[in-house]
Amino acid sequence: MRHFLAVATIASCVVSASLAKEISLGVVLPMSGSLAAYGQISYEGVEFAHSLNPTLKNGDTIKLVLVDSKGDKIESATATTRLITSEKVVGIIGEITSSNTAQVLSIADKKQIPIIATVATNDKLNDNRKYGNRVCYTDSFQGTIVAHYAAKELKYKTAVSIVDQAQVYSIGLAKAFHDAFVAQGGNVIKELKVSSGDKDFKAVVSQIKSLNPDFVFMPLYHGEGSLITRQAKQIGLNKPFLSGESVANPTFIELGGESVEGHMYVDYFDSSVPPTENSKAFLAAYEKKTGKKGINSFSTLGADAYNLFVDAMNRCANPEDSVCINQEIKKTAKFEGVSGLISMDAKGNATRSAVIKEIRGGKAIYKSTVNP
Numbered sequence: 001m002r003h004f005l006a007v008a009t010i011a012s013c014v015v016s017a018s019l020a021k022e023i024s025l026g027v028v029l030p031m032s033g034s035l036a037a038y039g040q041i042s043y044e045g046v047e048f049a050h051s052l053n054p055t056l057k058n059g060d061t062i063k064l065v066l067v068d069s070k071g072d073k074i075e076s077a078t079a080t081t082r083l084i085t086s087e088k089v090v091g092i093i094g095e096i097t098s099s100n101t102a103q104v105l106s107i108a109d110k111k112q113i114p115i116i117a118t119v120a121t122n123d124k125l126n127d128n129r130k131y132g133n134r135v136c137y138t139d140s141f142q143g144t145i146v147a148h149y150a151a152k153e154l155k156y157k158t159a160v161s162i163v164d165q166a167q168v169y170s171i172g173l174a175k176a177f178h179d180a181f182v183a184q185g186g187n188v189i190k191e192l193k194v195s196s197g198d199k200d201f202k203a204v205v206s207q208i209k210s211l212n213p214d215f216v217f218m219p220l221y222h223g224e225g226s227l228i229t230r231q232a233k234q235i236g237l238n239k240p241f242l243s244g245e246s247v248a249n250p251t252f253i254e255l256g257g258e259s260v261e262g263h264m265y266v267d268y269f270d271s272s273v274p275p276t277e278n279s280k281a282f283l284a285a286y287e288k289k290t291g292k293k294g295i296n297s298f299s300t301l302g303a304d305a306y307n308l309f310v311d312a313m314n315r316c317a318n319p320e321d322s323v324c325i326n327q328e329i330k331k332t333a334k335f336e337g338v339s340g341l342i343s344m345d346a347k348g349n350a351t352r353s354a355v356i357k358e359i360r361g362g363k364a365i366y367k368s369t370v371n372p
Contacts, residue, residue, distance in 0.1 A: 020059035023320055025309060026083035027066045028076055028094035028104055029118075034196075034223060035071035037251040038096045038298060042118050045295070045302030045338070046093055052285060053307065057314045065089060069100060076100040080107045089113065090313070090322050093305045098122035099168045105132045114312075114326035116305040119245065119298060122172045126347045133329050133348035135304045135337065137372075139169070142244050142266045143176025145354055145370050146217065149264075150242060151184035156214035158187050162204065162228065164220050166196045173219040173244050181217075189213050198224060205232040208239065215240040222247055226255035233259040240264070248297050253362055263359045269297040269339040270355050270366040282338045297339065304337035311335065 027046055029039035043066065055061050065087045067079035076095055083089045084107070091114045095101040101120035108115050109131045117125070117134040121142065126132035150156045159181060164170035178188050189211050192204050205228060208216060216232075218225055218241050225247050232239075243265040253260055271294035274280045282303065286295050312328035313319035332344040343351045353371045357364045 020061065021320075022061050022063050023056070023313070024063045024065050024083075024087050024089045025306075026080075026087060026089035026092040026094075027064055028069050028079045028083065028092055029066070030071035030096055030100075031066070031068040033071035035096055035221070037222065037249055038119070039069075039071070041249070041296045041298045042096065042302040045299030045304075046306045047302075048286060048289070048299070049282075049303035049306040049338075052282075053310055056310065056319050058319065060319055062310070069095060071096070071100070073100055073103045076103040077107060080104045084108065084111050084113055090320050091116065091309050091325055093118065093302070093309070095120060097167070097169055098125050098172070101125060101134075102168075105129050112326070113322050114309075114329055116308055116329065118301040118305050120169075121245075122168050123176070124172075126349055129348075131326050131348075133308075133326070133344060133350075135301050135308060135339070135342055135350050135352070136245075136268065137352055137354055138349060139172040139244075140176045141372065142354060143173050143178075144180040145266050145356070146242050146244065147177050147180035147184055147186065149356060150215060150217075151181060151186050154215070154240075156186065156240075158189050158213045159215055159217050160189050160208050160211055160213040161191045161217040162208075162220060163191055163193050164196055164224065165193045167221070169246065170219045174217070177217050177219070188217075194220070194224060194228075196221070196224065199227060201228045201231045202235070204228065205235055205237050208232070209235060209237045213239060215242060217242050218247075219244045220246060222249050222252035222255060226252055226260065229256045229259040229263065245297070248357075248364070250296065253359060253364070260359050261361075264367070265357055266370075267297050267355050267357050267364075268352075269300045270357065270364075271295055272366050273355075273369065275340040275353065275369075276336045276338070278336045279338050279340070300337075300339035304335075304339050304342060307337065308332060308335060308342070
């Protein structure tokens with residue numbers, strides 16, 4: 001009898017193993033090009049989270065399928081089409097910028113494939129889209145944080161903003177900051193416009209110096225942002241700079257050097273104050289594998305996007321049902337992510353906290369946490 005039970009148990013395990021499937025989850029990120037630094041650190045989080053949890057509760061395994069968007073809109077759209085039609089993915093993690101994410105979402109929405117963006121913050125991104133989701137906060141949230149911190153904590157009265165007219169992210173964040181700063185009693189003296197790829201900002205920083213604001217709000221990516229801070233120091237412009245999470249990248253400090261000393265910005269996460277038990281466990285596992293004690297916030301958002309997909313798939317009777325996965329993502333409440341607690345609304349927008357950091361001695365130092 002015992003022999004029969006043992007054989008039956010083994011047979012059951014063999015059948016279960018044979019029924020387990022491999023489910024493909026797509027990732028669209030810029031692994032090369034001008035935005036590669038953001039894509040690479042985001043994918044590091046996705047990949048590490050996958051290594052910790054590659055299997056669903058029913059035994060199915062998840063296969064990551066990464067396609068490099070090169071930071072380009074057309075490439076983002078092409079990658080999305082390939083993942084859906086050829087790779088048969090049940091969902092897609094990405095993109096980085098709001099503009100590129102909009103391209104991904106325009107295709108995925110028609111095919112009923114859920115998207116979880118990592119750091120696409122434009123307020124209107126998910127409007128009129130049923131399959132859009134994100135683990136980051138929105139521009140209106142971080143713009144309000146910067147404005148409140150500048151007006152109430154730092155007691156600044158006047159500002160000049162520098163806006164990249166080629167980036168939806170920069171335009172949207174600048175508007176959110178402007179509206180919130182004025183509402184706090186501040187005055188945005190002038191909005192100066194630049195474009196992605198510009199190298200010479202001497203006229204811009206000279207104009208800021210003559211306007212003499214209390215501080216400069218700079219919602220730019222690390223390339224242009226670091227050039228501006230360097231050229232500002234060259235002409236003796238020593239005004240405080242504040243930014244959104246677009247400079248939350250080690251490359252910004254590397255490129256800016258001493259010129260970014262004192263630079264303050266909004267971010268999602270800081271390793272020195274892990275907000276959840278999952279944060280602590282993730283950091284411990286990451287340190288054990290890499291020897292590094294901290295991890296970039298973009299990596300934690302990549303991990304959260306992956307883990308949120310796994311959580312939603314586990315809640316579906318059929319984890320390959322993309323419609324169900326999307327519905328479950330939007331039901332998420334107080335999800336204990338690596339970057340913090342995340343709740344989703346009906347539009348797929350996340351309610352979550354933010355942190356404020358300041359660059360000191362070549363390192364980003366935690367200053368405070370802001371809850372929604």
